[in-house]
Amino acid sequence: MSFDLTGKTALVTGTSGGIGQAIAIGLAEAGASVVAVSASNSNETVAAVRGFGGAIEELSxxxxxxEGLEAVFEQALGCFGGIDILVNNAGTIRRAPAAEHSRQDWQDVIDLNLNSLFFLSQLAGKHMIARGSGKIISIASMLSYQGGVNVPGYTASKHAVAGVTKALANEWASKGIQVNAIAPGYISTRNTAPLRADEKRNQAILERIPAGRWGSPEDLKGPAVFLASSASDYMNGHVLCVDGGWMAR
Structure with a gap:
């Protein structure tokens, strides 16, 4: 019963596919009503959840x-009457050597991966403080710990996600709100397609993963349900690696 999300409402961002889609479906499978927010359509996610009788509404x-986040959050509140769980998953990546990384690429990544995450968390935090409880889960990365190659903006944003998670946990844990993050390892999604297409890079990555495989978005379902449920009520400011053992090497 500790993992049962019946009666809870989750706002999940970046739900058109990949990790966001899997987490939205996983939370719905655990009983939560889901508000799916994405810049592109989340038709597949909506169809999957409604296919097993789950409750989901989609916002674009x-x-x-x-500047538009407050209106988005108000819309989300109106879908099921409140928000108990926020999953900050929406993100983007721009690949270019640091010496050639454009200001626009840098700004685009920071705006979505960091700024939107903080301001949406701020809106959710105010709402949850008034209710006396809530769960905020942000999607970090292996590049919350490492520097990566050709992704300086993404790396900066994901280091910041880990820091913001800890900062918010420090302020809000005493108010009944758990703020944590998940750091996925190398997951087969659109964002990692260029790495998997590079034979040498793909092999080097696989050789370091003790599990011997790339992760799938479905590997994030269980950890997300755990952090969204009462089973994690004494977890605060933690960044949970779901990486097939990558960080252990």
Whole structure:
């Protein structure tokens, strides 16, 4: 019963596919009503959840526009009457050597991966403080710990996600709100397609993963349900690696 999310409402961003889609479906499977927010359509996610009788509503929004986040959050509140769980998953990546990384690429990544995450968490935090409880889960990365190659903006944003998670946990844990993050390892999604297409890079990555395989978005379902449920009520400011053992090597 500790993992049962019946009666809870989850706002999940970046739900058109990949990790966000899997987490939205996983939370719905655990009983939560889901508000799916994405810049592109989440038709597959909606169809999957409704296919097993789950409750889901879809909102379309450009989350990189900080000025529009309050309206998005108000819309989300109206879907099921409140928000108990926020999953900050929406993100983007721009690949270019640091010496050639454009200001626009840098700004686009920071706007979506960091700024929208903080301001949406701020809105959710105020709502949850008034209710006396809530769960905020942000999607970090292996690049919350490492520097990566050709992704300086993404690396900066994901280091910041880990820091913001700890900062918010410090302030809100005493108010009944758990703020944590998940750091996925190398997961087979659109974002990692260029790495998997590079034979040498793909092999080097696989050789370091003790599990011997790339992760799938479904590997994030269980950890997300755990952090969204009462089973994690004494977890605060933690970044949970779901990486097939990558960080252990």
């Amino acid at each position: 929004a450009d989350l990189s526009d900080a």
